[in-house]
Amino acid sequence: MPEIVIMVLVILMIIGALLAIETSNLLHSVISVGAVGFLLSIVFLFLSAPDLAITQIAVEVITLVLLLRAAVRSENDSVPHRRKIIDTLVxxxxxxxxxxxxxxxxxxxxxxxxxxMDRFADAPSNTYLQDGLEKTGAANIVTAVLLDFRAYDTLGEVTVLFCAVVGALSILRRPARKRLDRPDKEKDK
Amino acid sequence: MIYFLCFGLILVGLYGVLVRRNTVKIIISLLVIEYGIHLLLVLQGYRRGGVPPIVEPGTDQQTWIGQSVDPLPQALVLTSIVIGLGVLALLVSLSIRLFERYGTMDISKMRRLKG
Structure with missing residues (x-):
C-alpha cells in the first residue's frame, strides 16, 4: 500500500517539476519547485525517514526565500521561450x-x-543498527551515524557549508567606496 | 517501477538544464536533479513494511533490527540536503550579480567573456 502512495507522490513531483521548467512566469516556476520539495518531504515520511522529512521542510522554506529573491524582478517577470531545433535535439x-x-x-x-544491507552480513548498516544504542547512547540511529560513527563527514559538511556561505557573502558584498583620492576627509569633519 | 519514476524526475531536471536559458530556471532544474538523487538514495535503503531507525523503549532489539530501514543512506542524504542549501545560496548570489551586471538573466546574452 505505501508503494502505491509513493508512486502517486512521485508522479505528482514529476508533474510539478515539468510545470516549473515549462511555465514562462518565474514566480510560478519557483512556487512549483516548492511544491516538488514539500512533496519530497512527504515521500520521506512514507519511506520511514522522519529526520529527512523535517530537514527537507526546513531547507525547502529557506530555498523558496532564496529563489524568490533571485526570481522577483519588477521588469523581468516572464521569460519568453525561444526554441532552437538543434538545442532541443541535442x-x-x-x-x-x-x-x-x-x-x-x-x-x-x-x-x-x-x-x-540484507545481502551482506558485515554491511556497516548492520553494525550501526546492532551497536548504535550501546556505543553512542543515541536512540535515533541516523543521528548516531551522523554525529558519532561518521562525525568526520559532518565536519566536512559544515566546512563545505561555511565555504559556500563565505563565497555567497563575498559575491554579494557591496564594494567599499574608493577613498584614495580624498584620504582623510571623513576624519577631518 | 518506483526507481524508473524517480529516474524520470532526474531526467526532467536534466532536460531543464540543457534547454532553458534563464539562470533562475537553470537553478530550479539543478534543484530538481538534486531532489531526484536524494529520493533514489533513500528508496534504495527502504525495507517493505519498515520502521524508522529509532529505538523505542521496550522493543526487542533483534526483531527491530530485522524491521528497520537502512540508516546509512538517510544519514548521508541528510548531509547532502544541507550541502545542497549552501550550493543553492552560492548559485543564487551569482545569478543576482550577473543580473546586476548584464541587466538580463538570459545566459545566451551574457557574451562579454566570449572572445
Missing part, C-alpha cells in the same frame, strides 16, 4: 543516452523493498 539525444545508462544501472539494483 538535449533529447543526451536524455535518451542517460535513460539507456539508467536502464542498465537499474538491472543491477536491489529489488525495491529489500535493502542492500
Amino acid at each position: 538535449a533529447v539525444l543526451m536524455i535518451l543516452a542517460m535513460a539507456g545508462l539508467g536502464a542498465r544501472m537499474f538491472a543491477d539494483f536491489p529489488q525495491f523493498g529489500e535493502p542492500v
